[in-house]
Amino acid sequence: LIAPGKVITARHCVLGAIDGKAAIELFFPHGNGASVSGKVLADSTEQDTCLLTVDENSAIQPLLLSGQLPSEGEKWKTFGYPIGKTAIGHRLSGNVAQVLGFPKLKIDMDLSVAAEEALTAYEGMSGGAIVCDGRAVGVIRLKLDRTVAGISLKQLQWFLKANGITLPQNAPAPE
Numbered sequence: 001l002i003a004p005g006k007v008i009t010a011r012h013c014v015l016g017a018i019d020g021k022a023a024i025e026l027f028f029p030h031g032n033g034a035s036v037s038g039k040v041l042a043d044s045t046e047q048d049t050c051l052l053t054v055d056e057n058s059a060i061q062p063l064l065l066s067g068q069l070p071s072e073g074e075k076w077k078t079f080g081y082p083i084g085k086t087a088i089g090h091r092l093s094g095n096v097a098q099v100l101g102f103p104k105l106k107i108d109m110d111l112s113v114a115a116e117e118a119l120t121a122y123e124g125m126s127g128g129a130i131v132c133d134g135r136a137v138g139v140i141r142l143k144l145d146r147t148v149a150g151i152s153l154k155q156l157q158w159f160l161k162a163n164g165i166t167l168p169q170n171a172p173a174p175e
Contacts, residue, residue, distance in 0.1 A: 001028070001054070001062040002129075002136060003165050008156075009127035010141050011043050011050040018043060024052060027081065027089075028060045042163050048106045048141055049156055051163050066135040067154050067167030069108075070096045076111055076132050078140055078148075082124035092117050092125065092148065096132070099152075107141050107149040122148055 002008050007026060016022030017040055024038035038052035070076065077093040094112040102108065109130065113119075122143040130138035130150045138150040153160065157167050 001060055002065055002160075003062050005053055005055065006041065006062075006163070006165065007038060007052040007054055008129075008139055008160075009050050009052060010139055011045065011048045013127040014038075014040060014043075014050050014052070018050070026052070026054060042159070044156075044159050046106075047103075047151060047156055047159060049139065049151065049159055051159070051165075063129055063131065063136040064134060065153060065165075065167050066132070066137050067157060067169045068137070069099050069152055069154055070130075070132040070137050072096050072098055074132050076130050076137075078125065078128040078130055080125035080128040080140065082119055083121045084119075086124060090117075090119065090125075092119075092128075094147075097147070103151065103155055105142065105149070106151060108152050108155050109138055109150045110144065111148050111150065113147050118146065 017024045025035040026038050036054050038054045041051045041053045043050040074096045079091050081089045094114045097110040097112045100108040125140050128140045129136040138152040140148050140150045
């Protein structure tokens, strides 16, 4: 949740809904366990990104956002529902291995995964928020040789702005 009633995810996670063949169900790790229905608001094939709408009356608060790229070596974390853990979900964290000067493979952040949290398969982690220093900085997009990678909100700022979401550029870290 990146704004009241708006969720960002990887487009490939909701292709069935974009094609009109499937419903979207969202689960939030800090919610009451119930699913929330979502609808496609906008999507970008170029960046493999999709913005969804959900009930704005949800008790779940949006993440704080950052338009800044994380630093290489900075700690990151995410949460998702990978294959084999679809009922309970899984936390991943690690360090930002590298930040690319421009997107390749629709990613600009290569993320190492902490050994104790590594999985044998990362399918299902796509679309999760990449959080650094208490702020969402990107979205998990794909797996790369036993790690994951993502696209930064900075790269997606044009898409977000076109849909009513403006990123803070130099906001202080949350307390």
